Amino acid sequence: MSHKILRIAPAEPALQNKLSKELGISPLLTQILINRGITSLTTAQHFLNVRTEDFLDPYSFPSMHKAVSRIKRAAERKEKVMICGDYDVDGITAVALLKGVLAARKINVMHYLPHRVKEGYGLTRNIAHIAKDKGVKLIITVDCGTSNHKQISELKSKGIDTIITDHHQPQDAPLPDALAVINPKTKDANYKFRELAGVGVAYKLAQALENSTLLNELDLVALGTIADSVPLTGENRIIAKEGLKRISSTERPGIKVLIENAGLQDKKFTATYVSFILGPRINASGRMDTADTSLKLLMSSSQEEAEGLAKIVEQHNRERQKIESKVLEEARAMIDKEVNFKEHKVIVLAKEDWHQGVLGIVASKLADRFYRPAIVISINDKLCKGSARSIKNFHLFNALINCRQFLDSFGGHAHAAGLLITKDSIEDFKRSINRIAHERLSLDDLLPSIDIDMEIKFADLNEEIIGGLEVLEPFGYGNPEPLFYTRGLKLRGEPQTLSRDTLKFWVTDGNLTFQAIGFGMGSLRDSLEAASGFDLVYTPRMDNWRGSTGILLEIKDIFFR
Secondary structure: OOOOEEEEOOOOHHHHHHHHHHHOOOHHHHHHHHHOOOOOHHHHHHHHOOOHHHOOOHHHOOOHHHHHHHHHHHHHHOOEEEEEOOOOHHHHHHHHHHHHHHHHOOOEEEEEOOOOOOOOOOOOOOHHHHHHHOOEEEEEEEOOOOOOHHHHHHHHHOOOEEEEEOOOOOOOOOOOOOOEEEOOOOOOOOOOOOOOOHHHHHHHHHHHHHOOOOHHHHHHHHHHHHHOOOOOOHHHHHHHHHHHHHHHOOOOHHHHHHHHHOOOOOOOOOHHHHHHHHHHHHHHHHHHOOOHHHHHHHHOOOHHHHHHHHHHHHHHHHHHHHHHHHHHHHHHHHHHHHOOOOOOOOEEEEEEOOOHHHHHHHHHHHHHHHOOOEEEEEEOOOEEEEEEEOOOOOOHHHHHHHOHHHOOEEEEOOOEEEEEEEHHHHHHHHHHHHHHHHHHOOOHHHOOEEEEOEEOOHHHOOHHHHHHHHHHOOOEOOEOOOOEEEEEEEEEEEEEEEHHHEEEEEEEOOOOEEEEEEOOOHHHHHHHHHOOOEEEEEEEEEEOHHHOOEEEEEEEEEEEO
């Protein structure tokens, strides 16, 4: 296990004491808020007291009036409307949300989800022909469309209007010639919160159309928002916090069955369950076959239908795991042979016939493991598809803009992107993006670090303090779980190695003794027993196992002495 560099947030006692008194909360909790950039009474109150009344006005988007008018006109004229989405959880939930809202208005609505492998991201190249053949008069995109200039021009030439709802960064070109573009990242958006997921933007359109907050739809919106790893701050915090409550009590048969199959029906629902259990299952169908299976599951109206679809989704997820393991193993073997970490600040790997459905997951795991941006490309005869994932201080989308001469197309964000490239351009692209990385990344940027909220003593921990941390939930990107650091500890008793390489032991500072658990840390058992002492990085929790309550430390790193 390689240690990360500890970055302990500087204590701000004066601000800490002031906010602690104003808010009536512990100084420890106040310091965590300060570490998250929450430094005033007003911002702290908004963060701690999440209210659906604080949703922003959807009509703050300049094109919203135009979009709503056009949808209402489609309803009056009984026109056919098509919703075009992406094949990931964000896109699937956005299609389910908007299709449900429009159908409730008796609008003749259909959908189109592209096939990840056969068509790729965004509006498919022949969407104009498909829409014309079906008699569609209005297309609404969700979680895509901002980079589809050509397709939208073709649609317009055939008399088909387009409303774009998206959250991807526009490239430095004019926006597509659509009837309305609703995207918080466009220059003229004037929307106060830029980090909505694709389903979040679709939700704003639905709110405007219905003149309602549509709280019953928040289970879907939270699923897509959390799964897309957008920052859980601002409006996303409201969506996640309120949506998680609704997921656990949802009436949608599809979500219910997913929860039951995962054994989560009696648990307090968290963002972690969405990110690592439900999200990957919903994503699996789009990775292995067609995302329509997961869409039908989310929109299913009966328990029987949902159970049948959930079986297919589970099968796809198992298949995805198997293929992912194989590609990851091959990628690591290539890194051993081909990557020189002194020269390559960005890992670029390309191999024939890698399954396109797992490229993003493999890139993410490589970026985590080697702590540098990773781009994984599947080579085929025509255009090769790649997925990219980045690290904290490297803006991936901006780097791709600077390499655009080698790319057929690309899109994404600071931390994640997709691209299409010809086989002959891969080596030139590899050199170009590494040249950019050498200019923009220092050696320190490539050292994995872990952000610690506070260095504390065991005496600072009690049930009330740990219970108080719950007001910070839901945790996720942009609002990580609090991490603490305690020095000079000793092992008490004999450590145990449990299933899945889990390490469990008792730890003492000489006065207080707590139980600790480290997932994936079983290999450290011998080192722990041999050490004269150690320091811990951890998140404290209340452990309610079998009716007894005690403090449990979930270990993130161990520094042996």
